[in-house]
Amino acid sequence: MMRYNIPMKQRARSIAEKTRRADDLIAAAEFVAVQQGGIRYLTLEMVAEHVGIHRTGVRRYYASKEELLLALAERGWSTWRDRIAVVTEGLEGIGPKQVADVICETITAQPVFCDVLTHVPLNLEGDVDIERARQYKKEAFSVYDDIVRMLVQVSTMTPAHIQSLLTATLALTSYLWQVSHPTPTLAELYRQVPSWGHVALDFEPRLQHLLEACALGMETC
Amino acid sequence: MMRYNIPMKQRARSIAEKTRRADDLIAAAEFVAVQQGGIRYLTLEMVAEHVGIHRTGVRRYYASKEELLLALAERGWSTWRDRIAVVTEGLEGIGPKQVADVICETITAQPVFCDVLTHVPLNLEGDVDIERARQYKKEAFSVYDDIVRMLVQVSTMTPAHIQSLLTATLALTSYLWQVSHPTPTLAELYRQVPSWGHVALDFEPRLQHLLEACALGMETC
Numbered sequence: 001m002m003r004y005n006i007p008m009k010q011r012a013r014s015i016a017e018k019t020r021r022a023d024d025l026i027a028a029a030e031f032v033a034v035q036q037g038g039i040r041y042l043t044l045e046m047v048a049e050h051v052g053i054h055r056t057g058v059r060r061y062y063a064s065k066e067e068l069l070l071a072l073a074e075r076g077w078s079t080w081r082d083r084i085a086v087v088t089e090g091l092e093g094i095g096p097k098q099v100a101d102v103i104c105e106t107i108t109a110q111p112v113f114c115d116v117l118t119h120v121p122l123n124l125e126g127d128v129d130i131e132r133a134r135q136y137k138k139e140a141f142s143v144y145d146d147i148v149r150m151l152v153q154v155s156t157m158t159p160a161h162i163q164s165l166l167t168a169t170l171a172l173t174s175y176l177w178q179v180s181h182p183t184p185t186l187a188e189l190y191r192q193v194p195s196w197g198h199v200a201l202d203f204e205p206r207l208q209h210l211l212e213a214c215a216l217g218m219e220t221c
Numbered sequence: 222m223m224r225y226n227i228p229m230k231q232r233a234r235s236i237a238e239k240t241r242r243a244d245d246l247i248a249a250a251e252f253v254a255v256q257q258g259g260i261r262y263l264t265l266e267m268v269a270e271h272v273g274i275h276r277t278g279v280r281r282y283y284a285s286k287e288e289l290l291l292a293l294a295e296r297g298w299s300t301w302r303d304r305i306a307v308v309t310e311g312l313e314g315i316g317p318k319q320v321a322d323v324i325c326e327t328i329t330a331q332p333v334f335c336d337v338l339t340h341v342p343l344n345l346e347g348d349v350d351i352e353r354a355r356q357y358k359k360e361a362f363s364v365y366d367d368i369v370r371m372l373v374q375v376s377t378m379t380p381a382h383i384q385s386l387l388t389a390t391l392a393l394t395s396y397l398w399q400v401s402h403p404t405p406t407l408a409e410l411y412r413q414v415p416s417w418g419h420v421a422l423d424f425e426p427r428l429q430h431l432l433e434a435c436a437l438g439m440e441t442c
Contacts, residue, residue, distance in 0.1 A: 040343070097442075121396075122261070122339065126404025133406055137417055167420075168393065168431050175342075175392030183347025185354055196358055199388075209442065210389050214431065217438025221318075221430065 022061045024051055026072050033112045038181055039069060039119060066127040070136050073120050076113030077143040080106060084150055091154040096215035099155045099162070103169050104208040114203075115181070117174035161218040168214045176207050243282045245272055247293050254333045259402055260290060260340060287348040291357050294341050297334030298364040301327060305371055312375040317436035320376045320383070324390050325429040335424075336402070338395035382439040389435045397428050 028050040033039040036046070044065050048055045062068035083106040094102075107114060116124075125133045144166065151162045180203040182190060190197025249271040254260040257267070265286050269276045283289035304327040315323075328335060337345075346354045365387065372383045401424040403411060411418025 118339070118343065121399045121403075122343075126406050128406075130406050130410060133410055134414075137410065137414070141417065141420075164427075164431060164434065167397075167427065168389075168435075171393045171396030171431075172389065174396055176388075178342045182342075185347050185349075185351050189351060189354055189358065193355075193358070196362065199362075206388065210385060210392075210435065213385065213438035213442050214389070214435045215438065216441045217434035217436065220437045220441075221434050 018061075022071070025058060025061055025068060026075055029068055029072050030112045033115065039072075039112065039115050042069075044068070064127070066124050067132060069116060069119060070124045070128060070132065072112065073116045073124065074136060074139045076110055076116060077140050079110060080113065081143045081146050081150075083109060084147055088150055088154045094155045096155070096157055096161070096165075096219060097212050099151055099157055099165065100211035100215040101208065102151070103165065104204070104211050107169065107173055108204045108207065111177070114173050114177040117170055118178055157215070157218070161215075164218060165211070165215050169211060172207055172210050172214075176203050176210075180206075239282075243292070246279060246282055246289060247296050250289055250293050251333045254336065260293075260333065260336050263290075265289070285348070287345050288353060290337060290340060291345045291349060291353065293333065294337045294345065295357060295360045297331055297337060298361050300331060301334065302364045302367050302371075304330060305368055309371055309375045315376045317376070317378055317382070317386075317440060318433050320372055320378055320386065321432035321436040322429065323372070324386065325425070325432050328390065328394055329425045329428065332398070335394050335398040338391055339399055378436070378439070382436075385439060386432070386436050390432060393428055393431050393435075397424050397431075401427075 025047060028047045029042060032042050032046045032050055036042055042065070044058050045055050047068065048058045058068070062071065084102060087102050087106055125136060147166065148159055148162050151157065152159050179200045182200065190200065246268060249268045250263060253263050253267045253271055257263055263286070265279050266276050268289065269279045283292065305323060308323050308327055346357060368387065369380055369383050372378065373380050400421045403421065411421065
């Protein structure tokens with residue numbers, strides 16, 4: 001009733017407004033994750049507080065913490081693609097080591113994405129309903145395909161090798177991020193026994209070294 | 222009072238008995254983890270039920286699920302070392318590809334260990350008290366050092382390369398195990414869209430390929 005009477009402009013503004021608020025909540029989640037030292041410490045209450053709304057207000061946009069984090073992961077994928085596009089612009093014929101460096105440099109620029117990568121297969125995809133999981137997979141695979149295309153175009157590597165290197169990237173990034181961001185108990189232990197901490201920390205140099213090894217090794221496998 | 226009157230044999234038997242029961246609970250946890258499709262589905266109740274005792278009986282040996290799983294991880298490390306010792310017996314001068322194959326073959330023989338590797342840095346080490354975390358680190362590093370020594374002894378690889386390869390192993394194994402053992406929602410999605418499942422599944426061949434690439438690439442880095 002009266003639906004046709006709602007002015008188009010107002011409806012559009014309302015949709016734009018909703019999209020903006022949904023985006024604001026993702027940005028707030030990223031901020032809180034950095035502030036708390038990891039998304040494992042994040043709650044919807046913290047996110048709501050950061051944007052100055054009630055917890056129930058968040059639920060109008062995201063039904064659960066898992067849905068919010070999955071949206072954050074989606075955003076992370078597309079930001080990663082955009083960064084790779086910028087960094088590879090004008091490059092051609094780069095070798096495996098340089099491809100590894102491009103991947104390392106762009107993914108480590110997104111620490112919350114590095115963190116959420118562990119949680120996606122472990123909890124997030126399984127804790128939302130199947131249609132939401134399908135949407136995430138579609139989005140993530142579409143970006144993944146873009147990244148493969150871009151890296152194949154600027155490098156001497158085959159699509160199969162780029163794909164394997166991206167699998168290694170997701171594995172190495174998520175594991176190394178977690179071990180290099182210890183819980184308070186472990187951080188204290190590393191302070192007491194520095195040699196243990198030495199093995200766990202140094203996220204970026206270790207990631208870069210292992211990605212370069214992997215990329216170079218693909219060629220001789 | 223009267224402590225010196227307790228017969229030595231009985232006390233020893235009681236300690237042996239306690240050790241055996243603690244071991245039985247780890248074995249039961251492994252059984253339940255396999256049966257449930259992952260340790261994320263395991264509860265102390267399930268473990269108690271499997272050995273036919275009350276849940277409070279488990280708590281006499283392990284104060285929490287986290288303590289039980291950390292003991293299971295410790296056991297996994299020493300079993301892994303023992304497997305590597307058997308497989309490398311009599312070998313000498315093997316190259317990086319064969320070292321990767323030894324690692325892959327021995328670690329994939331322990332699926333529950335592969336699974337628990339994700340949970341150790343993410344939750345377990347941080348959810349127990351610092352002394353328990355210290356004990357775990359001591360145990361795990363001691364086995365890790367044994368593995369490095371054994372692999373250096375039988376191969377042409379340097380200790381630094383073996384250490385990097387082991388870091389890559391922990392990362393690749395834990396990530397690939399999780400994505401290749403999807404939740405029921407994701408398993409249904411992979412049934413509907415086989416191309417997505419294709420990327421996620423095939424745990425062992427993908428691990429082997431990436432470990433070989435990594436090991437070979439170390440030499441040229």
